[in-house]
Amino acid sequence: MGDGEETRALQDATSVAPSIRRDPVVDLARVACILLVVLAHLLMVGVTVDSTGRLLLSRPVEEQPWFVPVTWAGQVMPLFFALGGFTAVTSWRRRRAEGGAGTDFVRSRTMRLAAPALPLFAFxxxxxxxxxxxxxxAGLRDAIVAGIGVPLWFLAAYLLVQCCVPWLAALHERAPWRTLAVLAAAAVVVDVAHARTGSREVGLVNVLFVGAFVQQLGFWYADGWFGRRTRLQLCALAVGAYGLAWVGVASGWHAANMLTNLDPPTVSLILLGIAQMSLLTVFHPALARLMASRSVRAAVSVVSARALTLYLWHMPVIVAVTALSLLVPDAASHPPDALWWAGRPLVFAVVLVVVWAVSAPLARFERFALIPPAGYRPPSATVIGVAAVLALAPLLGVILRSLDLALAAVGTLLLAASVVLDRGRPIRASTARPNRVRRARR
Structure with a gap:
């Protein structure tokens, strides 16, 4: 298909975008990704006590011989970013059709992600x-704090590319293939530079290029490109993407462990994203039938309502539950002890229950006003930009140096300032007009 023909197809799709409804399969996949991440992090936390009473930390699941192959399926960052691209571009197109500006979208996304992170930094x-x-x-404290901050790595990259959605969507609508090609080429250049210099900081530039590429796949999904492919074509695309990823591993360019390829991000994540979106489309009919069940829809809806809070707070809860397990004899035994593995399903259930209880008072941070509340003047484009930078700064700091006490303190102040700026300025009572507040979860 030529670029012009593809552009016309995209224009046809975007012309009806305001009527696009949420895809239940996307909601199901996002919830599944979050639960998988919680489970993976639970299996990475091992604590034992040596003969002197000193605590020893370990990552039990990474010691298993099957762990590396499993990461090829368990690395869901590309899938989640692509699904986020789908929801973001459909939301942006609706907002644009209603006369909204790109800065309005950036404000909503900044508040949507920064506000829930604020109480975690403060905690x-x-x-x-x-x-x-x-x-x-101090060493134990720093290890625990760094572990709690692991989910913030994802949040930083996600907020960065979400703030770029209005501009990336415009590029996508003008030249979809060229946009993908440029992002992929930029990611390859960074990969090569990282390989030659050995500098992690150089490789981290791909937080933008790799994240933006897989997010663009969600734009293509929203336009129906994946849906117009046959099952055979989608399977071939997935096999080809996995094959190219394996070539990168076999050549020594990328690590066989796909979690390692997240820090810094590599082109292998782009290939995983293509494969994952292709397979999601292959299984879409079956997953849609599953979502037709009222009980499944209700469960997905309940988790989705507090998804970000559950994601951000699962690590503190895992740490707390693990610490309490030390009071139970043999509960903290180290793999390959069968008792440790046998207890993981119960611990997983306990973690989910506790996280859900903790999320109840924190869920308010996931709710925000699409427009400033009554008595507040909307922030200017400049203020929205400053608020986005303030929110990104501590999150990107987590990527660069891991979370610690100093970063948590500074991050609390910066995130609070970001939320205050995005809220807008109060209007004098004499000039204030009633303003209806709309709430949203997305």
């Missing part, structure tokens, strides 16, 4: 300060 700052004052070993 870590306070908790780390307390354990420091009571004399907890």
């Amino acid at each position: 870590v700052a306070v908790a780390a300060s307390i354990v420091t004052l009571v004399g907890v070993d």
Whole structure:
């Protein structure tokens, strides 16, 4: 298909975009991704006590011989970014059809992601300060705090590319193939530079290029490109993408462990994203039938309502549950002890229940006003830009240096400032007009 023909098809798709409804399969896939991440992180937390009473931390699942092959299916970052691209571009097209500006979209996405992160940063700052004052070993404290901050790595990259949606969507509508080609080429250049220099900081530039590419796949999904392919074509595309990823591994360019390829991001994640979106489309009819069940829809809806809070707070809960398990004899035994593995389903269930309970008072941070509340003046484009930078700064700091006490404290202040700026400025009572507040979860 030529670029002109593809552009006309995309224009036809975007002309009816305001009427596009949410895809239940996308909601199901997003929830599945979050639950898989929680399970993976649970299996990476092992604590034992040596003969001297000293705590020893380990990553049990990574010691298993089957772990590396499983990461080829378990690395769901590309899929989640692509699904986020689908929801973002459909939301942006609706907003644009209603007369909204790109800066309005950036404001909503910044608040949507920064507000839930604020209480986590504040919690870590306070908790780390307390354990420091009571004399907890600094190395143990830093390891725990860094572990709690692991989910923020994803949030930083996600917010970065989500803020670019209005501009990336415009490029997609003008030249979809060229946009993908440029992003892929830029990712390859960064990969090569990283391989030659060995600099992690150079490789981290692909947080933008790899993240943007897989997000663009969600735009193509929204336009129906994947849906217009036959099952055979989709399977061939998935096999080809996995094959190219394996070539990168066999040549020594990328790691066989797909989790390693996340930090810094590599082109292999682009290939995984293509394969995952192709397979999602292959199984879409079966998954749609599953979502036709009222009970399944209800369960997905319940989790989706607090998805970001569940994602951000599962690591503190895992740490707390693991610490409490030390009070139970043999509960913290180390793999390959069968008792440790046998207890994982129960611990997983306990973690989900506790995270859900914790999320109840925190869910308010997932709710935000699409327009400033009554008595507030909408922020200017400049203020929205500043708020986005303030929100991104501490999150990107987590990518560069891991979460620690100092970053948690500074991040709390910056995220709070971002939320305040995006809220807008109060209007004097004499000039204020009633303004109906609309709420949204997305």
